[in-house]
Amino acid sequence: SLFYPAQVSPGTYTFKYTINGLCSGTDEAIITLNIDDTIKPVITTCAVPRDVVGCSTNAITSPVYSDVVANSSYAEFTNTTNQGDVSDNCSANADLTVTYIDTVSGTCPIVVTRIWTIADESGNSETCTQTIKLTDTTDPTFVEALPADATVECDAIPTAVTLTATDNCGTATVTFNETSTEVAGACANYTITRTWTATDLCGNDIVHTQTITVQDTTDPTFVEALPADATVECDAVPTAATLTATDNCGTATVTFNEISTEVAGACANYTITRTWTATDHCGNDIVHTQTITVQDTTDPTFVEALPADLVLECTDVVSTAPVLTAIDNCSTATVIYNEQRINGSCASNYQLIRTWTATDACGNETSHIQIIDVQDTTPPVFTGELPVDGFADCDNIPVAPTVTATDDCGNVTITLDEQRVDGDCSNRYELIRTWTATDDCNNSSTYVQTITLACHIEVFNALSPNGDYSNDVFTLEGIECYPNNTVEIYNRWGVKVFETSNYDNINNAFKGYSDGRSTISRNEKLPTGTYFYILKYEYSYDGVNGKQNIEKAGYLYIQNN
Structure with missing residues (x-):
């Protein structure tokens, strides 16, 4: 068989061969083969240069900035951000070791030099360099409110404001410039252009321009109080006032004119129109008109x-x-x-x-x-003798007399009114007699007589002390008017069964009980029968006048069942 070293991983391999000869028999051979990988990975394309918007290395991602050797991966090296390409003759892509280290330089822009190192499984490695630029592209921002365009009078030009600015990556400086189209000696209509430029350390800038349109549209102003319209009598027409004027941007002149509608020989009803015109050197003017209505409205x-x-x-x-x-x-x-x-x-x-x-x-x-x-406001006058105030017994009230009256301008009618006014106790009161004399015009005069009356005590000489609140007490009506009193009660044998002073019908009163004697037990109810009372009291009209000592005596019947 055939062995291809390129198709296996590096390492030591042992091969045993057995040889069978046709004539000499069998023979064996052992071969040891060492396979090494000495070829570096091939970087076809290094990570592409990158432009990153930001102020510091913190803006760098995929992977993040690192000034020491840091681990990455084949996937991160070849992703769409870095777009690198690498391969190895022996190691699979996923088995490659990818590291990097960054160095930084510059300020605007900040340049990061990233060295990528890619090693295979045998330690063979290759490096490449990627450049990353950090750029500040953001303009500064003004801090204060920006002055708006304005149209102002020549005497009201605003002072240029001081603007400052901030920047996202550092400081910013503001420069100011002002130009004017003003022409010396001409009417004050011109333009001022103000420009503020804010620039950061990277040269990013922002500009604000304010245009001020300066003009003189203000009319002159009269100095003196302006004469008001007036309506005057024909003999009181005022003299025309002398007016002057001032202007915000120069001087002003005043002209005067007067027109009258007076017709000679007619009734003095006519109109005077007075006009003052103030004009400045730019043609702005102001007019004051006074209308004087002349008339004869004064009564004789x-x-x-x-x-x-x-x-x-x-x-x-x-x-x-x-x-x-x-x-x-x-x-x-x-x-x-x-x-x-x-x-x-x-x-x-x-x-x-x-x-x-x-x-x-x-x-x-x-x-x-x-x-x-x-x-006729004079009331009638009473004539003759008039009755005087006085005191009387209730049983002897004097008859009201007939009185007379006279009046200077007519007849008199006299009426009498009598009123009872209760006193401080039941047996005392006053009679108020009022005579009213009235003439034909209803004028009246009055005369009042007051009679103070006092009534003697009325004795109710029967009692039935059975607790039914009817006749339970020996009642002496009016006794409270005469507290200086004594009451004595005797039975038919002449024995005194009750005696008291300051009798008052309530707390100090005879209620059919004995107050203690030799023949009668104290606080015992007296038997039914006829008794004899003796009442003594000091009578007076009002407690002061007409004092008399009065004594009354009589029979008293007690019903005790």
């Missing part, structure tokens, strides 16, 4: 003192109307007089309206009105 004026309004009583004398005259600012005036009477609510109440009207030649007029109110 009375010469004499004007009669004032009057309020008279029906007994007063109404004076004769005075004669008034008038003057006018632009012509003569005539005066007409009129008087009107308006009756009131009664015969003594009425109103006189006196009117003087002064009229000038232009129909302007002024009136004066005097109002004389004639009225």
Whole structure:
């Protein structure tokens, strides 16, 4: 058989041969064969040069940057990124060992030199070099807000702003330039072009341009307060004011003109139009117009003192109307007089309206009105002897007397009203008597009499103390008005069964029980029967006036079942 060393892997191989001769018999031979691989892998195409956008070696991939020997693979060396091609006479592609190491140089761009090493299984190796460029292609960015184009007045050109910039891979510098189309001595209409250029370390730059259109479109300004439109009387036309003006970019001149619609001999109603025009050297102008309406709207004026309004009583004398005259600012005036009477609510109440009207030649007029109110505001007056305030017993109330009254301007009607006002206890009250005198015009006067009344105690001489809240107590109506009192109760044998002072019908009261005597047990209910009471109290109208010592005695019946 045949042996082909190229078809096996490197190594030591032993072959045994047996030879059979036709005449001499059999013979054997042993052969040892060593096969070596000394041929390097063949790099047909090294990894292609690459351009990578970035600021540092961190941007490199497939494989990543490494400044020490690093492992890769046949697949990574030959992928679409690197596009390398390699083969070996003995080793399969997958069995090849692929390593690389990077070195870096430069700044813009950054150049990475990558040395690839490819070794076969016998250690035979080949190298190739790949170049990778790292490039910064990003322009810087302005930091501040960019100034916009503007159209400004010649006296309001903005100051150029200071701009700064940043860059993704380092620093950036900003340069500024300004050009102007201004022509000295010409009207201030021109253009300013401002340019800011930001440049990074790799020469990437960005430019911002601002165009400022400078112009003079501002009208001059009047210096003085402008005369306003006015409506004036024919005898008060104002003198025309002298106006001056200033301009934002130069000087200004002022011209004046006046037109009047006055017609000689006519009533003084006409118009004056005054015009001031301020113009600057660029032709901008401002106009102020004042319209003066001249007219005669002033009413005539009375010469004499004007009669004032009057309020008279029906007994007063109404004076004769005075004669008034008038003057006018632009012509003569005539005066007409009129008087009107308006009756009131009664015969003594009425109103006189006196009117003087002064009229000038232009129909302007002024009136004066005097109002004389004639009225009866005086109330009637009581006459004769009037009843006085006093005190009385409830059983002896004095009869209300008849009173009289008079009035200066009419008849009088008298009415009487009587009201009861309760006092501080049940047996005391007041009678308020009010006489009202009213005349025909409803004026009235009043007279009041107050009678203070006090009633004697009323004795309820029967009780049935059975707890039904009816007649359970010996009731002395009005006793609370006279606290300075005593009460004594005796049975039919003359034995005192109850005695107290300051009797009050509630807490200190006789309720059918004995208060203790030799023949009667204390706090025992008294037997049904007839008893005898003695009541003593100090009577007065109001606790001060009319004091009297009163004693009442009588029979008291007790029903105790």
